[in-house]
Amino acid sequence: MAEEKLRQSIKEWPLDERPREKAMMHGISSLSKSELLAILVGSGNDKESAVALMKRVLASCGDSIAELSRLSVDDLCTFRGIGEAKAITIVAACELWKRRAGDERTEASRITSSKDIYGYFHPILCDSPVERCYVLLMNNMHRVIDHVLIGSGGLTATVVDVRLVMREALMKRATAIALCHNHPSGNIKPSREDDKLTENLSQACKVMNIRMLDHIVLADGKYYSYNDEARL
Numbered sequence: 580m581a582e583e584k585l586r587q588s589i590k591e592w593p594l595d596e597r598p599r600e601k602a603m604m605h606g607i608s609s610l611s612k613s614e615l616l617a618i619l620v621g622s623g624n625d626k627e628s629a630v631a632l633m634k635r636v637l638a639s640c641g642d643s644i645a646e647l648s649r650l651s652v653d654d655l656c657t658f659r660g661i662g663e664a665k666a667i668t669i670v671a672a673c674e675l676w677k678r679r680a681g682d683e684r685t686e687a688s689r690i691t692s693s694k695d696i697y698g699y700f701h702p703i704l705c706d707s708p709v710e711r712c713y714v715l716l717m718n719n720m721h722r723v724i725d726h727v728l729i730g731s732g733g734l735t736a737t738v739v740d741v742r743l744v745m746r747e748a749l750m751k752r753a754t755a756i757a758l759c760h761n762h763p764s765g766n767i768k769p770s771r772e773d774d775k776l777t778e779n780l781s782q783a784c785k786v787m788n789i790r791m792l793d794h795i796v797l798a799d800g801k802y803y804s805y806n807d808e809a810r811l
Contacts, residue, residue: 598630612644613637619668624660632660636669648673649706677702690721693804696757696795699726704761705799712739712760716753721792724751730760741779748789756784759795767796767803777805 598614607615616636617629624632636658640646647669655666690696696715703726704711712730717723727747730739739760748756758780760773769777777794784791793806805811 612642616669616672619672620661620665622660627660632658636661644673644676648677677706688723690715690717690723690757690792693793693795693802693807696759696793696804697797697802699723700759700761700795700797701799704759704797707761708763710760710763712758714744714747715757715759716748716751717755717757717792718752719754721755724753739776741776741783744780745783745787745789749787753789755790755792757792757795759797761797763798765798767798767801769796769803769805774810777810781811 598610598618601614602610602618610618613630613633616633617623620629620633623629627635636655637643637647639658640650650670652663652666652670655661655669656663661669688695688699690699699715700713703713710730710732711728713726714729715723716725716727729743729747732738739758744756744758747753758777773794773796780794781791791811793804793811795805796803
């Protein structure tokens with residue numbers, strides 16, 4: 580019976596088991612991940628309902644939305660029944676999930692540790708396939724003013740102009756900054772270029788009387804802090 584149900588159109592299911600109707604009767608939180616995604620994609624294929632298709636997609640990601648968010652449109656289109664329109668819908672939903680996590684960082688939050696900086700940038704950088712570098716701009720109470728992308732590169736390196744970092748700090752009247760960039764490889768050991776950038780930026784900050792709090796090298800689930808390692 581279960582296998583037969585997987586092949587049925589959702590319209591053939593009992594009303595209280597259809598994702599949209601179930602959400603209306605019991606609340607959106609009553610739906611499983613696959614049911615939520617099924618609402619977004621709308622249909623499955625000639626052998627699977629939308630829910631069954633989404634269960635299969637999620638199974639390929641270990642039932643993890645975080646892993647699902649790493650799939651590209653091309654990756655999703657390898658699943659029978661998912662074309663570009665459905666794939667883009669799923670990618671957009673995952674991007675909203677990441678941005679919601681980002682919105683939960685209050686812009687007025689106070690940065691007190693390397694963990695705070697990692698938590699701030701993790702939603703922004705954790706899935707980036709290339710290196711990107713941001714400067715976090717803060718006031719004298721170490722409350723966030725803004726964050727600015729100041730470098731984007733390839734798989735293993737990005738070029739950052741110290742003058743651009745200082746320009747952003749001066750324009751936003753920041754009195755403290757922190758740098759954060761990702762290593763897509765997952766290896767958080769700083770490179771020689773990372774060391775040189777940290778040294779040059781630290782010197783520039785001293786000249787301009789701006790406090791450099793940290794430089795974080797980030798990967799998904801871990802990070803390296805120059806400040807924690809007493810290298811600032």
